[in-house]
Amino acid sequence: MRHISVVAGPASVDLASKISEKLGSELVVPEIKVFPDGESKIRIPDVADTCVIVQSTYPPVDTHLVQALMMAKRCRDGGAEVCMVIPYLAYARQDRPFIEGESVTISLIAKLFAAAGAQHVMTVEIHSQLGMSYFAPLGIENVSSTRLLADHARTMNLNKPIAISPDAGGADRVKEFAHHLKCDTFTLKKSRDRATGEVKIEEPDLDCRGRDALLVDDMISSGGSIMAAAKVLRKKGASKVYALCAHALLLDDAPKKIAEAGVDGIVGTNSIPNEYAKVDLSPAIAEVLTSRYRS
Numbered sequence: 001m002r003h004i005s006v007v008a009g010p011a012s013v014d015l016a017s018k019i020s021e022k023l024g025s026e027l028v029v030p031e032i033k034v035f036p037d038g039e040s041k042i043r044i045p046d047v048a049d050t051c052v053i054v055q056s057t058y059p060p061v062d063t064h065l066v067q068a069l070m071m072a073k074r075c076r077d078g079g080a081e082v083c084m085v086i087p088y089l090a091y092a093r094q095d096r097p098f099i100e101g102e103s104v105t106i107s108l109i110a111k112l113f114a115a116a117g118a119q120h121v122m123t124v125e126i127h128s129q130l131g132m133s134y135f136a137p138l139g140i141e142n143v144s145s146t147r148l149l150a151d152h153a154r155t156m157n158l159n160k161p162i163a164i165s166p167d168a169g170g171a172d173r174v175k176e177f178a179h180h181l182k183c184d185t186f187t188l189k190k191s192r193d194r195a196t197g198e199v200k201i202e203e204p205d206l207d208c209r210g211r212d213a214l215l216v217d218d219m220i221s222s223g224g225s226i227m228a229a230a231k232v233l234r235k236k237g238a239s240k241v242y243a244l245c246a247h248a249l250l251l252d253d254a255p256k257k258i259a260e261a262g263v264d265g266i267v268g269t270n271s272i273p274n275e276y277a278k279v280d281l282s283p284a285i286a287e288v289l290t291s292r293y294r295s
């Protein structure tokens with residue numbers, strides 16, 4: 001049988017440990033040193049035939065990213081087949097130049113992983129198909145978190161729930177979520193000022209009176225999208241508003257501002273290990289890894 005080890009990147013030790021338990025594989029925790037100037041050094045004394053390296057690239061984004069590349073290089077140089085599990089894939093939103101002269105950074109990230117020796121990439125709820133397409137030469141799988149989020153929503157004691165996407169980009173995701181939760185769905189119309197980042201949401205023709213609204217998104221970063229959507233839904237009479245997402249980055253004082261905008265609760269996954277990580281991604285990731293390596 002192929003010897004697989006799950007390598008726990010410093011950003012995702014708990015998630016890696018849960019994945020290794022489910023796969024019945026050895027867990028390897030690399031020795032990591034971060035020097036005062038911010039450089040990281042990583043040591044993995046022994047590598048298996050196949051290394052599944054788990055490292056989410058949430059802030060500090062560039063540190064976690066370089067650590068992921070270093071682990072890929074070390075395992076590949078040691079002769080392993082390398083599969084990267086990067087639940088939150090930083091830079092995925094930079095999938096096209098929105099303003100003339102901008103770099104398509106996610107295409108660079110794909111090339112960096114290939115150069116480091118990664119042979120396969122797995123991520124969760126990637127921002128766009130376009131971003132994903134840059135990883136095609138490597139092979140990429142995008143694991144959905146919507147079923148797990150819907151399972152969690154089922155425990156929330158909701159009143160006539162309606163699942164809402166804050167924007168057109170999340171329309172398919174919210175439909176999948178609503179299918180699992182067996183509830184209604186609606187997609188809002190959002191626009192963002194590319195220079196200032198300001199988010200606007202059109203007031204929809206929607207009656208939310210007496211209903212709990214569940215905003216479903218791939219990620220919450222500054223919280224601007226969720227705040228704008230929550231305000232609109234409150235105006236439309238929603239009794240409660242919850243925000244559910246795969247990647248609850250929640251930068252700076254986003255949780256406070258989101259609560260002030262009328263959101264009653266935030267649910268994230270352990271893609272970002274913080275107090276909102278109420279949903280464990282390991283069953284969905286382990287299922288894909290099992291069909292890849294254990295069947």
Ligand code: R5P
Nearest residue numbers: 217219220221222223224225
């Ligand atoms: C945008 O299209 C994404 O799906 C998210 O809605 C967005 O990136 C979240 O960012 P923020 O919380 O800063 O609005």
